[in-house]
Amino acid sequence: MQFKIPPTRESGDIMSQVMQQVRRTTYLQDEIHISDAHCHLDLFEDPKRAIADAISAGVNLMITSGGSRKGNAATTAIANNGNVFGVVGIDPSSLPTDSAAIDEIVALIKGNQNLVGIGEIGLDAKEFPHTPLDKQAEAFVRQISIANDLDVPIVVHSRGAINEAMAIVEKHCLTRAMFHFFEGTEDDALRMAKLGNVISIPPRESSRRKRVINAIDITNIVTETDAPVAGKTPSDVKGVIEFVASTKKMEFGEVAERVSENIRSFFHI
Numbered sequence: 064m065q066f067k068i069p070p071t072r073e074s075g076d077i078m079s080q081v082m083q084q085v086r087r088t089t090y091l092q093d094e095i096h097i098s099d100a101h102c103h104l105d106l107f108e109d110p111k112r113a114i115a116d117a118i119s120a121g122v123n124l125m126i127t128s129g130g131s132r133k134g135n136a137a138t139t140a141i142a143n144n145g146n147v148f149g150v151v152g153i154d155p156s157s158l159p160t161d162s163a164a165i166d167e168i169v170a171l172i173k174g175n176q177n178l179v180g181i182g183e184i185g186l187d188a189k190e191f192p193h194t195p196l197d198k199q200a201e202a203f204v205r206q207i208s209i210a211n212d213l214d215v216p217i218v219v220h221s222r223g224a225i226n227e228a229m230a231i232v233e234k235h236c237l238t239r240a241m242f243h244f245f246e247g248t249e250d251d252a253l254r255m256a257k258l259g260n261v262i263s264i265p266p267r268e269s270s271r272r273k274r275v276i277n278a279i280d281i282t283n284i285v286t287e288t289d290a291p292v293a294g295k296t297p298s299d300v301k302g303v304i305e306f307v308a309s310t311k312k313m314e315f316g317e318v319a320e321r322v323s324e325n326i327r328s329f330f331h332i
């Protein structure tokens with residue numbers, strides 16, 4: 064069979080390269096690419112329905128995120144078709160109960176081609192201060208080293224701890240990091256973008272986020288809903304794309320396209 068497709072950033076064994084090419088062919092058949100870089104489909108009452116609704120609203124790529132042992136199992140089950148890929152990890156809120164589940168991440172990712180990274184992982188000094196930050200940092204670094212070993216990217220959760228999170232990424236992360244629901248300043252964004260990391264813009268508009276969007280190149284920007292936590296559904300990503308487009312004075316379609324490429328290139332999809 065002849066594949067008339069542009070070259071992609073390939074990784075992994077022959078089988079995963081073939082899978083990547085097949086996905087790429089399907090991808091090129093879609094007219095417009097609208098992608099949600101971060102959501103939690105397992106938190107919907109009916110994840111299958113949520114996916115079908117998102118696809119009929121034009122969202123053709125979603126990265127659904129785990130964060131707990133239960134969430135990782137659900138994410139693994141959900142990330143099973145060409146539109147939905149998953150990341151698994153243990154987030155700060157789940158550390159008190161699920162820290163032993165960090166040991167399960169390698170097998171989960173090796174066992175499922177649709178799991179494309181580790182997340183969400185990181186530091187939370189705001190919502191979960193009951194776990195001391197140094198304990199959170201220890202689990203964060205441990206999961207980063209698993210990501211380095213597997214050569215997969217990480218999805219970073221940071222609340223009230225952006226400086227600490229950035230320092231850890233700078234020091235330990237040999238792979239790529241996506242800062243989900245980015246909370247930093249434009250200087251922080253530039254500092255991370257320079258290392259090739261990605262800044263994810265959530266459905267919360269603010270003047271600080273406008274400055275962040277203006278400060279960095281579109282190459283380092285992705286859009287997310289964090290649905291159902293922040294956005295109601297993945298289709299709310301269209302509003303985020305509009306926000307980026309109006310801030311950067313670009314066309315909606317161009318931003319949608321660039322963001323989709325960024326997500327695909329970042330996760331090697």
Ligand SMILES: [Zn+2]
Binds near residue numbers: 102103128183289
């Ligand atoms: Zn999230």
